[in-house]
Amino acid sequence: MKKILCIAGALALLPFWTSAQEIELKGKELFGDMTARHIGPALMSGRINDLEMHPTNTRIIYAGTAGGGVWKSNDGGATFNPIFDDYAQSIGVVTLDPKNPDQIIWVGTGETWTRNSVSIGDGLYRSTDGGKNWKEIPGFENSERIASVIINPENTDEIYVGVLGALWSDSEDRGVYKSTDGGKTWNKILYIGPSTGAADVIMDPNNPNILYASMWQFRRSGWGFNSGGPNSALYKSTDGGASWNKIHNGFPPGDLGRIAVAVAPSDSNVIYAVLETEDKSKNGLWKSTDAGANWEHLNNDFGLTVRPFYFSRITVDPKNPDVVVKGGLSGSISRDGGKTFKNLGNMHSDIHDVTFHINDSDIMYSGTDGGVYRSWDGGATFEIVENLPLSQFYHISVDDAEPYNVYGGLQDNGSWYGPSSSPGGVNARDWNSVGYGDGFRVLKHPTKNIIYSEMQGAQNVWRYDVDRNRTKTVQPLQEKGKPKLRWNWNAPMAVSSHIPDRFYMGSQFVHRSDDMGDSWTIISPDLTTNDPAKQNQLESGGLSMDNSGAENHTTIFTIAESPLDQNILWVGTDDGNVQVTRDGGKTWTNVTANLTGIPANTWVYHIEASVHGKGTAYAVFDGHTSGDMKPYALKTTDFGATWVNIVSDDIDENAFVRNIQEDYINEDLLFLGTEMGLYVTINGGKNWSQFTNNMPPVAVHFVDQQAKTNDIVMGTHGRGVIIIDDISPLRELNQEVLAKDVHFFKTVPFTMVEESGFAGSFGAETQFVGRNKSTSARIIYYLKKRHTFGKMKMEVQDMDGNKISTLTPGKSKGINVVNWNFVSTAPKMAEGKTLAFGGFTPMRVPAGNYKIVLTKGKKTYEHIINLKYDNSALTTLEERKEQEALTKTLFDMVEDLAYMVYEIGETQAKAKAVIQDHPKGKKSAQKLWDALEGLREDLVITTGDNYVASAEPELRERMGDLYSSVAGSYDRVSDARKRNFELISEEFSKEKDRYAAIMAKEGKKFMNFLEKNDIDKPAVKPKEEFLKKD
Amino acid sequence: MKTIKSLLIATLLLAAAPMATAQTADEIVSNYFENTGGLDNWKNVESVKWTGKVDLGGMVIPFDRYVTKDGRSATTADVQGQMFYQDVFDGETLWGTNQMTMEAEKSDAESTANYKLEAKDLISPLLNYKEKGYTLEMVGPETVEGTETMKLKLDIDPYMVDGVEQPNSVYFYFETENFVPIMEERTVTSGPAKGMTIVLKYSDYEEVDGLYFAFSMTQGVKDMPGGQTLSMTGIEVNGEIDDALFSFPEPAAETDKK
DSSP, X not given: OHHHHHHHHHHHHOTTOOXXXXXXXXXXXXXXXXXXXXXXXXXXXXXEEEEEEOXXXXXXXXXXXXXXXXXXXXXXXXXXXXXXXXXXXXXXXEEEOSSOTTTOEEEEESOSSOOTTOOOOOOXXXXXXXXXXXXXXXXXXXXXXXXXEEEOSSOTTOEEEEEOOOSSXXXXXXXXXXXSSTTSSOEXXXXXXXXXXXXXXEEETTEEEEEEEEEEEXXXXXXXXXXXXXXXXXXXXXXXXXXOEEOOTTSOSSXXXXXXXXXXXXXXXXXXXXXXXXXXXXXXXXXXXXXXXXXXXXXXXXXXXXXXXXXXXXXXXXXXXXXXXXXXXXXXXXXXXXXXXXXXXXXXXXXXXXXXXXXXXXXXXXXXXXXXXXXXXTTSSOEEOTTOOOXXXXXXXXXXXXXXXXEEEETTSBEEEEESSOTTSBOGGGOEEEEOSBBOOOEEOSSSSEEEEEBGGGSOEEEEETTTTEEEEOOOOOOTTSOOOOXXXXXXXXXXXXXXXXXXXXXXXXXXXXXXXXXXXXXXSOOSOOOGGGOOGGGTEETSOOOSSTXXXXXXXXXXXXTTOTTOEEEEXXXXXXXXXXXTTSSOEEXXXXXXXXXXXXXXXXXXXXXXXXXXXXXXXXXXXXXXXXXXXXXXXXXXXXXXXXXXXTSOTTOOEEEEEEOSSOTTOXXXXXXXXXXXXXXXXXXXXXXXXXXXXXXXXXXEEETTTTEEEEEEBSSOEEEEOOOHHHHHOOHHHHHSSEEEOOOXXXXXXXXXXXXXXXTTTTSOOBOOOOOSEEEEEEEXXXXXXXXXXXXXXXXXXXXXXXXXXXXXXXXXXXXXXXXXXXXXXXXXXXXXXXXXXXXXXXXXXXXXXXXXXXXXXXEEEEEEEOTTOSSOHHHHHHHHHHHHHHHHHHHXXXXXXXXXXXXXXXXXXXXXXXXXXXXXXXXXXXXXXXXXXXHSOOSBOSSTTBOOOOHHHHHHHHHHHHHTOOSOOOHHHHHHHHHHHHHHHHHHHHHHHHIIIIIHHXXXXXXXXXXXXXXXXXXXXXXXXX | OHHHHHHHHHXXXXXXXXXXXXXXXXXXXXXXXXXXXXXXXXXXXXXXXXXXXXXXXXXXXEEEEEEETTSOEEEEEEETTEEEEEEEEOSSOEEEEOTTTOOEEEOOHHHHHHHHHHGGGSSOTTTTTTTTTOEEEEEEEEEETTEEEEEEXXXXXXXXXXXXXXXXXXXXXXXXXXXXXXXEEEEOOSSTTTTOEEEEEEXXXXXXXXXXXXXXXXXXXXXXXXXXXEEEEEEEESOOOOGGGGSOOOOOOSSOOO
């Protein structure tokens, strides 16, 4: 008894010994090989923060991007590849180790050009293998933005890091840090205060003990920006950062703002600085020719003074101290030591960084709001890098076309729509412009070919009639007796799913139009807090006024009409209000007080009105503009009377939330767009799992679901549009499924899409091309364990168990997706001197049910799928059956010929052997060989090659071509093909007769000889064995 | 008898224990060779011939791949009865079939030199990696194919990329449950995929003459679905291989060779 107790006790200690143990899979374990695809666009690319040149290898260039990670070029900037996709995508700086630049790369995260829409970083990273793997360097987790990483070229264990720090709050993590042990330990060597960060730290290229640090006092809020203060200053150290002195001799008195600084690599005494001061006439370029001891003001042109927070990068030609380039709206270049400047050549505006080729200063690279540009003529002409899909969407939407289109607006790059799939992939030329300026929401009219788009602050709202190519601006305007309208930079728009011509917009009021924007009615009071303290945008900017409208506040930010009731409207404001009406705007209820766990005045970034209940809605809140990066998402089922938190600890603590999308079928399946990527829950928010399969932790600003395809479509702010095709398997996941060894997910009938459009791939060598959605049957199953040992096979069989095709099964733990392109096998072709390309076409299968048979070890699992013909087919069913029958006839004919040629070959081989070894039989053998060779030469090509030395096509080639054209056609069999078939059939019959005649005459004699002399007959395999394909 | 059973279980548990604890990169590789046939047996492999099929969207192509310990290799594929040769290396000359003329052509000098560098790795880059002067490093745990693995980095000889010498590494992902590699990664150095990462996924391990080989290999681009799978139908270790297979054929006379 004691023993039993002991055992029971021991068992009780085992943590897994419970029947109620839930299987909890996370991330890659759960999603297996469900993979996101990126469709760009790349034609307007996106914002670049920093460019870095390899110090010795001119082919290698790095681009640190504002929201799309780090990209590396191995071909001198012709193309780039992403190398930082598992980490924060907002990049401050990329620095290569001077001694080991091939292997050691440092990346400081967090964009440093601090516009209103910037994302956040999460620290410092290093790769020691050229960017293939990265490790986070402890100590910088809360840095938010790293502006500089500089390394002593003589002792690469000595590293300095400039932390600009938090944009929306105080932070003691700011300052200049130094490591003397290769990054293991760090000391903060320059710290001014919690609101003053290191905007730039540079090293004298000729003396590693001399450092310059530009310290910047700055702060942003949701409603304003302040650059400058008494703490902004330019410092110099001559002792490796042990002591620092301000070097302001000559600078005007008073506060300073952001300071740009650069040392001429070819002359350490020449230093350039760009100042933002209290005296407008003293702004712009300053120069020192004595290493910072004294300064002279040289230039305050617009190009030098414009928006210092956004443009503070000076680059000096590595070979000539008089050639100076300054980032700016257009970028400026001086060739007289900074006295005069002209604009750089035409390129996308907003130039953040410019670099020179290490050997040839005529070659320059520029990082802009619209990607990376190259110049070959000293900055006079620029061309864009075409494969950087860094587009920064604020918003996206989809329509119900087939394939559906994606609509959206971009930071500084207008509004666009493009197809989710396109022949040859989604190309630059597939995207259509539908708006200027900064683009935000773009919505398709539900029934008409009309698109609504807007630019910043609703300065223009366009109604674009696509068919007639006409636009009309339709934004609501201030009316008599009404206050001035306050529009968010990213003003909300919504179309009604109940009344197609109904269109909503939000200022501080909700505006409703029932005639597509021609006339408007205000249907709400001011729904914001209307706090006047947050409405002083004229004072925004600090030392340099910056009233772009980007800081407009106390505005409505999201409007959601219930898909179940046109009278239910939800509104969220940027200052924290959630309001709902249930009577089409007659009365509004402010439910803000009912929110749980949300700090007051936290930006309501999105409200999703549910399809699962009239009173059900989701709201997400974003506090990042007050320094609160925590994720917030709530759900209500009673019109906002009560709310429950649906965020779990699985979500990164700095992954503030911008959007949520519910699944239209399974209420517990939700998709959360956060600053650190996409999270998915299958249990209503109890647990969340980050989706990381080809999905970087990029800021996801908007998530939509395409109802027909079940695709999740994301508008990311840095990597364009990213799509996860058909998420329906996630609806089925539950404990019962997760406990099974193998589970096939339900599939709807697959349409065998008929398309044969042309797809030119011109330019694809250097252009980004977005991957298409597969049009194949997607066989999706779950594996409890990764299959590693023993056999695992997958076959398609007809319902009688005959094998149709062999597929390659996925073997991942979690969800596996196997594509089948609705074909069986290609025919076995007769052997010739060259290839018969007609034989590369496999037969398509007819519509109907098929069995998918998965064999894993000794176990077999089956799943039935249904295939149907394309509704847009050009044929009647009868015509299609004729086409299928003729395909099969030709397939068999091609294989009959193959077997005949094989028999001939084997017989000829035997004849040859007899000719060589049996003089007595030589004559009959030779006769037979000659007769067969004559025949063979008419059956297959026996000379030439596969290109321009090709011979005249023989029966095999003509038969193969006919087979291929009939098999590959979606149309009825044409008369021309039928007649050609008659001809080829007759010819084949004749050749078969000829073969039979040869074998009856010369063959018979030869066989008799073999028999008499006891020689083996030709070793001809049975036809079935010969035709066997695996 | 009972005692024997207990001992057996204890031994099994002990034997399994190291698998669960942290291992060095070197231990993972040693463990792999020991568990898949023994290091000595792997070292005794003189040649391997893989026979398999690749399905190109309905067209099934049979192939053979031969490698030898002394650094020779050949891949032959039968397409409509025509033999195509790829990656054929006799120790000095790298050659393959031109698909237009069907004639043998030599590869460029740089490809040949790079191939020669890696010829000692044809059985496995990990075999005798120390003697070859390679360095092995533990990168850390990573989930691939939905399962937990340990990622190892093997620095092999630097190679030339369009005239510039560059470091070269191969990454291996060993499944923690059974310590065989289930994935390998390399960087593409030329062609349209230059700079991208190519992954090779291994599965369907089976025993051949006491050694375990993957009978399924899928090659694709990292993070992209699909790829091309080589399904093995047979693997032969230390079989007879005709030396002539590897030699660059002398130019054929202008006659019909049939």
